[in-house]
Every structure is written in C-alpha cells, then in structure tokens.
Amino acid sequence: MKTVLSTLNAKYIHTSLSIRYLKAYAAPLYDVELAEYTIKDPAMNVVTDLYTKKPDIVGFSCYIWNIEETIKIIKMLKKIDPTLIIVLGGPEVTYDTKEWMEKIPEVDFIIIGEGEQSFKHLLDELHGDQRFEQVSGIAYREGETIQIKAQRNKIDLKELPSPFRFEEDLPHLSKRVTYIETSRGCPFSCQFCLSSIEVGVRYFDREKVKEDIRFLMENGAKTIKFVDRTFNISRSYAMEMFQFLIDEHKPGTVFQFEITADIMRPEVIQFLNDNAPAGLFRFEIGVQSTNDATNELVMRKQNFSKLTRTVTMVKEGKKIDQHLDLIAGLPDEDYSSFRKTFNDVFELRPEELQLGFLKMLRGTGLRLRAQDHGYVYMDHSPYEILRNNVLSFEDMIKIKQVEDVLEKYWNDHRMDATIEYLVSTVFESPFDFFQQFGSFWEEKGWTRIGHQLEDLYKHLHEFLSTAKTEDVHIITGFMKYDYLRNQKHKPRKPWWSDSLNKQERSKLYHAILDNPMLLGEEFAQKNLSEKDLFKHTVVEKLPFNLFTYLSKGNVLKEDSIILVHYDPILSTTNVYPATSQDLNEKVG
Structure with a gap:
C-alpha cells in the first residue's frame, strides 16, 4: 500500500x-x-x-x-x-x-x-x-x-531517527527554512498556548542534534529555526549549543530561537555579545502583555524588568536581531491597557515587533473558560477573537489598523530615522502615531490595494500634511534621508519635488570636485571623477544638520547638504553629510 x-x-x-x-x-x-x-x-x-x-x-x-x-x-x-x-x-x-x-x-x-x-x-x-x-x-x-484510543506514553526522544537525511530534501536546503527541535514540551502554563498542556520538557540526544546541524550546514542550509518552546530553559544546555554553533557555523547561516528573556542570565548575554558573530543568531521573544493582572489570569509568569534588561543588553551588543511578540485580546487587557503594553515594548526598539491577536486554540485552558471573560470568537480556524468583556469589536478594528502600518513602516525598516523622530518627538507615544496613521490609512482605502516603495513615502507625507503636525518640513527631510540611503541604485525619480535646481546642483558638484574634503576624508579617498559624481550620486538639501544628527543624535534646524554615492562596483550605498554653509561658501 x-x-x-x-x-x-x-x-x-x-x-x-x-x-x-x-x-x-x-x-x-x-x-x-x-x-x-x-x-x-x-x-x-x-x-x-x-x-x-x-x-x-x-x-x-x-x-x-x-x-x-x-x-x-x-x-x-x-x-x-x-x-x-x-x-x-x-x-x-x-x-x-x-x-x-x-x-x-x-x-x-x-x-x-x-x-x-x-x-x-x-x-x-x-x-x-x-x-x-x-x-x-x-x-x-x-x-x-x-x-x-488513549495516547501511549511519551516516546523517548533519544530513540527518534533523524528527519534530515532524505536525498530529495538536499537540493532545497539553501532555499527554504529548516526547522529543528532539541526538546519537546514547555515548563510554563500559559493558558492561551497548546504547549502548556504537555507537562515537563524532554530532550533529544545532544550529540545527534549536533550531527544533524553539521549535516544540514554541509548540505547548504542557510536558515535553521529551533522550534523548542523555550530554548534557554536549561542554561547549561543553551550555553553548550550556543558555543557549538559559534564554533562550527558556516558563513551565511542564521539560527533562530524562541527564548524566554526574563530568565536569561546577564553572563549568557555577555558571552554572546563577546563571542557570537554578528547576524548568526536571531531571538524571538514572546512578551504578549506587560499587564501583570492579565498575565496572572493566563498563568503566565513574567518579570518585565528582567526581560527589559535582557533585550537591552542584546540590543547594545549589536550582534543579534530580536523579534518581540504581543497578543491583543488577552483577559482584562482593554484598549487603554494594550496601548500601554505596546508602548512599553516599543520603547525597547526591537528589530521587529509582531502584533498578533488572541486565537482560542482547541484544547487550551483559555478556550475552555472562554465564558469567564465574555469571549466571542470565530467558529472556524484560526478561532481569532472578535470581542470580550473589556475589548469591543471596534477596539479590535482599531488595533488591526495599528498592525497594518506597523508591519509596513517599522518591521520592514524602510524609514527608521523618520519613524524614530515621529514616535519620540512629534506624537504623544509610538502607539498614537501608528494608530492615527493606521486609521487614516483605512479611511483612504489603502488596505485594499498594493503599494510600491514610493507610495509608502507619499502616503506618510499625505498623512502628516493633514494631521496638523508641526515640523512637516523636518520630517520630510528625514524621509528624504531614509529614502536615499536605503536605495541600492541611484533613484531615477524621487517621490519629492527637487529642492535644488539644475544650476544649484551643478555648482555643488563642482565645489565638491574642487574640494572633496568638504564631505570628509572617506569621501575624498574615493577620488570620484566628474562623470562618476554626476552619474552615480545624488545631492539633496535637508532642513536639518545631518552631520550633527549622525554624530550627536541632535536635530539642529539648519539646512545641510547630503550626498549619496551608489557604488556600481561594490554595490554599496554611502551617505556623506555636510552643512550647506560649508558648500555655499564655495558655490557663492
């Protein structure tokens, strides 16, 4: 058969x-x-x-x-x-x-x-x-x-044969995500999660796991994701695996882990900061909520101050990208409370912030006690909640608007400097920016159509122009900066109207050719010809001093010049700031 x-x-x-x-x-x-x-x-x-x-x-x-x-x-x-x-x-x-x-x-x-x-x-x-x-x-x-028929006793994981040795899989390893597990089960009892149902944690044979990882890397695997529910529940085990992966990784390989951040010891993070190559590891951290009463209702133990310490130490190490998860719709987490949760977590500035919505999974304690919190949810998968006793359907719609623009404008990192300026300077809080922009996005009907990169810039600019926001010209400057530095090639037609006419631009170029040190020693060493300068660079005026911003983080409201070089040989993009006063002396 x-x-x-x-x-x-x-x-x-x-x-x-x-x-x-x-x-x-x-x-x-x-x-x-x-x-x-x-x-x-x-x-x-x-x-x-x-x-x-x-x-x-x-x-x-x-x-x-x-x-x-x-x-x-x-x-x-x-x-x-x-x-x-x-x-x-x-x-x-x-x-x-x-x-x-x-x-x-x-x-x-x-x-x-x-x-x-x-x-x-x-x-x-x-x-x-x-x-x-x-x-x-x-x-x-x-x-x-x-x-x-009732389930049998749990299998001894050390007896399981490797699932990674099939010949038909080998040609695809470099193009797909490979999932691997070193343990099954979870030590925690979060009532919204299926993993809480299985008591205890069981481990696979460590040496067999290492052999599988070696085999996968030798055969071209590039992204290997550990599906252990809490990879770092055993500090000694996690340290052993981290050391192994650091010692034996192949260039270009990325390992992803789900970790519990508040139990991670500072010495473990320091070890990773000191020894892990940048980009080798990626952490996924489920925060879900910073509301203590909510976490208690779902039997979730979490120390947010220790979680903050971990995330901050990892971020300061600049070695490991972090993906933090939130769940909207948990018990007693109303709209105002979720706004606080969002702002608490966004304050950590994770590389990705995933905003999800509670799903009443079959078999979970929260689904079995759904009536206790007035849950109304989809009859079909994914069983997402529609409302509960403290969060209305209208509130859910508003939070979904936040999710839409959060994904496009933060997680995709299309304009980091712009968003940072908006959430820290212009709007009352990060949540308020994403909520107001998300609502505007919905009103415009943009959720139902596709968008090119230029569209995303134009949409944000339109929102800011109608939101009675101060310093729109400063924000526009940040948007220009983000747009130019994130391009791989010289853009043919930027989304904004030129702030410099052809004659002014030509004078700037000739001033730079006469004295390349106006843009610093690094630029001068490039020794660009006039042809290279005109063909492979963009020069633009910004309404703030970019050099001061990049060196000190301050926004000084005075005009400056930015030159961006798109190197056709190295395929790199380099930004060179200078105050327009320096260049204007040369331009006349």
Whole structure:
C-alpha cells in the first residue's frame, strides 16, 4: 500500500518537520513519500498532484493555518477515489477529535498527539490484520461508531531517527527554512498556548542534534529555526549549543530561537555579545502583555524588568536581531491597557515587533473558560477573537489598523530615522502615531490595494500634511534621508519635488570636485571623477544638520547638504553629510 504524507505550509520557504519525523520513524519498513504544498496553491492543483502519485493512504498534518484548505482537498480526493484511506494528525485535530471525525466523514483515522509510534503502528495494522483497537493514540470508525484510543506514553526522544537525511530534501536546503527541535514540551502554563498542556520538557540526544546541524550546514542550509518552546530553559544546555554553533557555523547561516528573556542570565548575554558573530543568531521573544493582572489570569509568569534588561543588553551588543511578540485580546487587557503594553515594548526598539491577536486554540485552558471573560470568537480556524468583556469589536478594528502600518513602516525598516523622530518627538507615544496613521490609512482605502516603495513615502507625507503636525518640513527631510540611503541604485525619480535646481546642483558638484574634503576624508579617498559624481550620486538639501544628527543624535534646524554615492562596483550605498554653509561658501 503506497503511503503519501502531505501538508499545506503557510509559505513555500517553510518545511514540515512533523511529516519528516513520521517518514523517518516508519522507515525502513515503509517507504513513505512526502508531498508539500502551500495554502495558496489551488485545491484542484493539489488534488491533481496527489492523485498522480497513485497512493492508497494519504496523511495530512493539520494546523490552524491549513485545516480549512485541507478539508477541501480531502473531500475532493474521497469523491475521486472512495477507497483512498485518509489519515489526519497534528495539533489542530488532536483536540475535539470526535467532533472532527463527525465533521469530516471522509476521514478514516486521526492520530492524536505525538504521532511517530502511533502512525507506524497504524501502518502495521493497515498492512496486516487491521486490529485498530490495538493502536494507541488514534481515532477510527467501527461501522457507525467512532472509537478513540488513549495516547501511549511519551516516546523517548533519544530513540527518534533523524528527519534530515532524505536525498530529495538536499537540493532545497539553501532555499527554504529548516526547522529543528532539541526538546519537546514547555515548563510554563500559559493558558492561551497548546504547549502548556504537555507537562515537563524532554530532550533529544545532544550529540545527534549536533550531527544533524553539521549535516544540514554541509548540505547548504542557510536558515535553521529551533522550534523548542523555550530554548534557554536549561542554561547549561543553551550555553553548550550556543558555543557549538559559534564554533562550527558556516558563513551565511542564521539560527533562530524562541527564548524566554526574563530568565536569561546577564553572563549568557555577555558571552554572546563577546563571542557570537554578528547576524548568526536571531531571538524571538514572546512578551504578549506587560499587564501583570492579565498575565496572572493566563498563568503566565513574567518579570518585565528582567526581560527589559535582557533585550537591552542584546540590543547594545549589536550582534543579534530580536523579534518581540504581543497578543491583543488577552483577559482584562482593554484598549487603554494594550496601548500601554505596546508602548512599553516599543520603547525597547526591537528589530521587529509582531502584533498578533488572541486565537482560542482547541484544547487550551483559555478556550475552555472562554465564558469567564465574555469571549466571542470565530467558529472556524484560526478561532481569532472578535470581542470580550473589556475589548469591543471596534477596539479590535482599531488595533488591526495599528498592525497594518506597523508591519509596513517599522518591521520592514524602510524609514527608521523618520519613524524614530515621529514616535519620540512629534506624537504623544509610538502607539498614537501608528494608530492615527493606521486609521487614516483605512479611511483612504489603502488596505485594499498594493503599494510600491514610493507610495509608502507619499502616503506618510499625505498623512502628516493633514494631521496638523508641526515640523512637516523636518520630517520630510528625514524621509528624504531614509529614502536615499536605503536605495541600492541611484533613484531615477524621487517621490519629492527637487529642492535644488539644475544650476544649484551643478555648482555643488563642482565645489565638491574642487574640494572633496568638504564631505570628509572617506569621501575624498574615493577620488570620484566628474562623470562618476554626476552619474552615480545624488545631492539633496535637508532642513536639518545631518552631520550633527549622525554624530550627536541632535536635530539642529539648519539646512545641510547630503550626498549619496551608489557604488556600481561594490554595490554599496554611502551617505556623506555636510552643512550647506560649508558648500555655499564655495558655490557663492
């Protein structure tokens, strides 16, 4: 009986670790074929591809992001071939299993919880006497009756074979994210998270993990993401792995971790700041809320002052990018409280701030006690909340407006200097800027159309021009600075009207040619010709002293000149500031 294991990933660059573990554990007795798709692939295309593989058994790994599309595919496959055996597994169907079996009559089996042993045992019975009552951790049909067998004891992770040694995966390692786990389980009990249900933390064999990482790097893996819920729960283990990765990493490889920041000791961070190459590590930190009462209601232990210490030390080390997560909609977190949470976390200036919305996941304590907080949420995945007893649907809409512009204008780092000036100087708080801009964005209908880079600058400028904001000309100067320094090539037509006419620009260029030291020694050493200067640079006037801003961080409101050189050989962009007074003396 030919078996195919499949899943719909959120993006093409993602890979499924779960189906690879199942394939590895079933081998060598069963040769399982893998078939991955994305949630954006048309259902008919997926069905057609699976059908051409001529399977007898098809298994699907199910999550909140793919369950709806997976159901469509299952129903189509079963109509085409009623004899096809359909098996589901994954966190989305592990809970409310009977409901899933009733809801999708096309499904023959559901694997409950940790699946390696149960799936292999199920294959044994499908190929043998079909005594399904002997298989722990499955749901199956016995006539019109749905039978559910309790899960077996947790597997010894040290016995699991490697899921990374399949020949068909090797050509794709450099182009996709590779997921790896060194432990399963979580020591915490956050009631909105599925990981809180499993008690305790179990570890894989350390040396086997290291061998897998070596193998992945040798075969071209560039992005390796650890899916451990709390990578640093054991300080000695985390230190050992950090040291190993520092010692044996390949150039260009990035390792991502989910860490709990408030339990990370300063000496660990100092070790990373002193020894880790810049860009080798990336931290994902779930803050969720800074409201102590909210955290207590969801059984989440968090010391925000220690978390702040960790994030600040890491940021000051300039070695590791940090991605911080927030969840809107937690118990007793109203709009005002969430505004404070947002501002508390934004004050840390993470490289990314992910604003998510509470999802009432099946099996979690918060979903089981949803009525206690007046939760109203989607009946279908992703089960996102619509309102609760302190946060109205209107409030949710407003926070979603914040999320939209936060992603475009902060997380994508298109204009860091501009946003920093806005949130620290112009608006009452970072949240207020993103909220007001997000509401304006929604009113203009921009959420429903695509945007080029120039559009994003024009939209922000339009908002600032109508928001009765002071110093629009200063902000415009920052926007010009950000736009020019973030280009890879000389822009053909900037989004603003030229502040210098052709004659003024020509005089500036000739003044620079006569005395390159006006832009500093580094620029003078480039020894640019007149042709290079006109062809590969942009000169622009700013309404603040850029040299003072870059050297001291102060905004001195006097005109200055910026020259940006787009090096065609090195493919680099270099910014050279000078006060216009220096150049005007030469221009006359």
